[in-house]
Amino acid sequence: MINVLVIDDEKEVGTFFYHLLKDKGYAVTLGHSYKDSQQKIMERSYDLSLIDVMLPDGNGIDLLKEMKKTHPACKVIVMTGYSTVKTAVEAIKFGASDYIEKPFDNLDELEELIDQLLKRPATPIESDLEILADRVGFVIGEHLEMKHLVKIAYKIAKKNVNVLIEGETGTGKEVLAHFIHQASLRSENPFISMNCGAISESLLESELFGHEKGAFTGALKEKKGVVEIANKGTLFLDEIGEASMATQVKLLRVLETGDYMRVGGEKICKTHTRVIAASHVNLAHAVAEKKFREDLLYRLDVVKLNIPPLRERKEDLPLLIEFFLKKLESPLTFSNEAIELMSQYTWPGNIRELFNVIKRSVTLAEDEVSIITPPFLPDKIRHSKIHPTKLLSVQKKTDQYTTHFEPYVMDKVKQILMSWKSDQAIDLDDILQEVRQLEDLIGKAFVTKALKETVGNRKEAAKMLNITERKLRYLLKEKGHFHS
Numbered sequence: 001m002i003n004v005l006v007i008d009d010e011k012e013v014g015t016f017f018y019h020l021l022k023d024k025g026y027a028v029t030l031g032h033s034y035k036d037s038q039q040k041i042m043e044r045s046y047d048l049s050l051i052d053v054m055l056p057d058g059n060g061i062d063l064l065k066e067m068k069k070t071h072p073a074c075k076v077i078v079m080t081g082y083s084t085v086k087t088a089v090e091a092i093k094f095g096a097s098d099y100i101e102k103p104f105d106n107l108d109e110l111e112e113l114i115d116q117l118l119k120r121p122a123t124p125i126e127s128d129l130e131i132l133a134d135r136v137g138f139v140i141g142e143h144l145e146m147k148h149l150v151k152i153a154y155k156i157a158k159k160n161v162n163v164l165i166e167g168e169t170g171t172g173k174e175v176l177a178h179f180i181h182q183a184s185l186r187s188e189n190p191f192i193s194m195n196c197g198a199i200s201e202s203l204l205e206s207e208l209f210g211h212e213k214g215a216f217t218g219a220l221k222e223k224k225g226v227v228e229i230a231n232k233g234t235l236f237l238d239e240i241g242e243a244s245m246a247t248q249v250k251l252l253r254v255l256e257t258g259d260y261m262r263v264g265g266e267k268i269c270k271t272h273t274r275v276i277a278a279s280h281v282n283l284a285h286a287v288a289e290k291k292f293r294e295d296l297l298y299r300l301d302v303v304k305l306n307i308p309p310l311r312e313r314k315e316d317l318p319l320l321i322e323f324f325l326k327k328l329e330s331p332l333t334f335s336n337e338a339i340e341l342m343s344q345y346t347w348p349g350n351i352r353e354l355f356n357v358i359k360r361s362v363t364l365a366e367d368e369v370s371i372i373t374p375p376f377l378p379d380k381i382r383h384s385k386i387h388p389t390k391l392l393s394v395q396k397k398t399d400q401y402t403t404h405f406e407p408y409v410m411d412k413v414k415q416i417l418m419s420w421k422s423d424q425a426i427d428l429d430d431i432l433q434e435v436r437q438l439e440d441l442i443g444k445a446f447v448t449k450a451l452k453e454t455v456g457n458r459k460e461a462a463k464m465l466n467i468t469e470r471k472l473r474y475l476l477k478e479k480g481h482f483h484s
């Protein structure tokens with residue numbers, strides 16, 4: 001028997017769902033307040049719950065959290081008024097499967113949604129979204145924050161809400177926008193991408209809204225703008241922060257009412273496009289600096305998705321490398337040392353830069369070798385200097401490193417001191433002599449690794465270690481740091 005809990009303080013809503021669901025053969029429990037529903041959540045388990053976000057004695061989102069904690073498999077639909085769509089999107093972040101707006105004017109759609117949710121197996125969404133991601137060429141990876149973000153993107157894709165994607169250059173904002181479009185009900189209609197920072201102000205306006213014949217010198221024919229072409233589809237506005245204040249006002253109008261005018265035109269036109277905006281600058285900061293309209297930001301960031309930079313999702317490097325090698329139809333692979341160097345690099349250009357590096361290495365290595373080794377990587381990656389402690393300290397889960405050598409060494413010294421009893425006589429000179437030997441050992445390990453990486457090329461090895469070739473020769477001769 002399927003158990004459903006409907007939580008709403010409006011009696012009519014409860015009664016409506018009671019009859020609708022009872023007729024389908026489900027067992028329905030009604031909750032009328034926060035307190036009362038809390039009790040009902042504790043009493044038994046449910047397969048589905050419909051929760052009103054605004055209860056007189058509490059917040060429906062908190063009940064959603066409790067439900068998810070107590071019965072993780074229970075599907076939740078939150079119910080909201082239009083003005084609280086932002087809250088509903090929040091609910092999705094906390095695990096709601098979907099949200100519906102009150103009043104319910106499409107009952108067939110509502111029934112369909114409930115049936116679909118109850119039909120789905122326990123973790124369906126992951127496989128659905130993975131199939132779609134595969135189709136659009138979007139690597140999700142293993143990074144938890146990224147996985148969560150894609151799940152939210154997938155869930156809100158079917159809703160007609162605007163989305164704001166923030167992230168450094170090359171992190172995949174456009175690919176994510178495309179993924180959202182493909183997951184939406186608009187996927188049969190056009191996805192149009194426009195970079196607001198790439199063209200001049202006057203051209204941007206006519207590209208966005210179109211122009212009438214004779215609107216300006218050179219406007220020989222009338223032209224459709226992207227808001228018109230992407231009508232019923234998705235309009236991806238990259239670098240929205242670059243749009244002038246005047247264009248921002250016009251965009252705001254499009255977002256509020258769908259209305260716009262072609263350049264040189266007098267007729268008000270309407271579009272039903274969905275806007276996904278992106279920016280590599282933090283738009284809230286731009287608002288504080290008065291470079292971006294607050295009301296426009298408010299309209300845009302109904303859903304805000306922040307893509308982490310590649311240096312924070314290094315665990316995804318192998319998957320991305322594999323994906324790009326396949327895309328380039330290359331049979332080559334990267335050696336472990338090459339991958340290690342790539343994971344030490346900070347990737348300021350993010351995934352775009354990674355793709356370019358892979359393309360370059362493949363071109364250089366093709367017909368020469370079957371495994372791409374460090375010499376085929378660009379200098380910036382081979383010689384990207386990392387702080388020695390990054391090598392010596394244990395990498396923590398959070399990818400944080402201690403920033404100085406000293407604490408690491410002091411920790412070891414403390415351990416040694418603890419085992420030294422003050423009544424034991426020691427010889428400090430002997431100890432310092434041992435430390436110098438250790439220094440040699442560490443030096444040897446670095447030199448050996450550098451020579452291995454550069455396949456014995458001393459010039460390259462010296463460069464990698466940031467020492468002169470003379471010093472390297474000295475180390476090899478005097479200290480016996482031979483290449484083993």
Ligand SMILES: Nc1ncnc2c1ncn2[C@@H]1O[C@H](COP(=O)(O)OP(=O)(O)OP(=O)(O)O)[C@@H](O)[C@H]1O
Nearest residue numbers: 137138139168169170171172173174175280351352
């Ligand atoms: N998750 C991903 N999976 C596969 N390819 C990706 C992914 N992210 C980025 N790319 C690739 O990296 C390149 C840059 O991606 P994209 O243009 O989407 O970045 P962006 O954040 O929009 O960049 P910009 O801010 O410079 O406009 C593209 O070639 C894209 O295909």
